[in-house]
Amino acid sequence: EYLQSLIDRFGPTIxxxxxxxxxxxxxxxIKNVIWSTRFRTHSAIADRFFTRLGGDELEDAAVAPGVPFTTSRHGGIILLIGxxxxxxxxxxxxxxxxxxRDAVFLGEAISKHINASASQPSTADTDNVLREFAEVRHERALEVIAFTKTLLAVAGTQDKKVSWMLPISATTVxxxxxxxxxxxxxxxxxMAWAMSGLGRR
Structure with missing residues (x-):
C-alpha cells in the first residue's frame, strides 16, 4: 500500500x-514486491567550521621563548570540512x-596561518586567516545545499495537471x-558549469 501510494502521488498517471x-x-x-528499500535525503550544516578548544589560564607566564607574556594559553584548533x-x-x-574543494582551500589556509604565526605571535591575528576560510566555506556549503534542493525539487515534480485550464501534467512541462x-x-x-562546482569554488 505504501509503495502504491507513492506511485499514485509521484509516478506517471499511466x-x-x-x-x-x-x-x-x-x-x-502492484501485485508483488520482490525487493524494496527507503531512501531519504537530509541537509544539515555545522554552525561554525572553525573554533579553538579552551586554553589554560596562566599567571603572566611566557607561552614560549620569544613570545610576549600573556594571561592565557589558547587551545588547539578545530576545523570542520567535508x-x-x-x-x-x-x-x-x-x-x-x-x-x-574544502580540502584544497584548507591547505592554502593552513599555509597562510603557519606563515602568519611565524611573523605575528598574536594568536587572535593569525586565527583571522582560518576564520575567514571557515566563513567562505560555510557560504559555499549553503549554496550547494540550496542547489541540491533545487535539483531534487525539479526531479521530484509530481505528475499532476498544471491547472484546469492547462490539462497537461507538470512532469510533461x-x-x-x-x-x-x-x-x-x-x-x-x-548547466555544466553549475554541476561542475567551478562556479562555487
Whole structure:
C-alpha cells in the first residue's frame, strides 16, 4: 500500500491505480514486491567550521621563548570540512566535489596561518586567516545545499495537471522545458558549469 501510494502521488498517471486518473481508464496496481528499500535525503550544516578548544589560564607566564607574556594559553584548533561540516542529498554528485574543494582551500589556509604565526605571535591575528576560510566555506556549503534542493525539487515534480485550464501534467512541462533548454548551447554550458562546482569554488 505504501509503495502504491507513492506511485499514485509521484509516478506517471499511466501507472496510477485510480482509473479516473489513469489516461487508459484502467487501474494499475502492484501485485508483488520482490525487493524494496527507503531512501531519504537530509541537509544539515555545522554552525561554525572553525573554533579553538579552551586554553589554560596562566599567571603572566611566557607561552614560549620569544613570545610576549600573556594571561592565557589558547587551545588547539578545530576545523570542520567535508561531511563533518555539511551534508546534503547526493543530487548532481555535489558532495564529493564540495569536500575536495574544502580540502584544497584548507591547505592554502593552513599555509597562510603557519606563515602568519611565524611573523605575528598574536594568536587572535593569525586565527583571522582560518576564520575567514571557515566563513567562505560555510557560504559555499549553503549554496550547494540550496542547489541540491533545487535539483531534487525539479526531479521530484509530481505528475499532476498544471491547472484546469492547462490539462497537461507538470512532469510533461518539466521534461519539455529541459528538452528545450538542452537545445541551446549557452544553457548546456551554464548547466555544466553549475554541476561542475567551478562556479562555487
Amino acid at each position: 501507472l496510477s491505480s485510480d482509473a479516473s486518473v489513469n489516461p487508459n481508464s484502467t487501474s494499475v496496481r 561531511d563533518a561540516a555539511h551534508i546534503h542529498s547526493p543530487a548532481g554528485g555535489q558532495g564529493m566535489n564540495l569536500g575536495i 518539466r521534461d519539455w522545458m529541459m528538452w528545450l533548454g538542452g537545445k541551446f548551447g549557452f544553457m548546456q554550458a551554464r
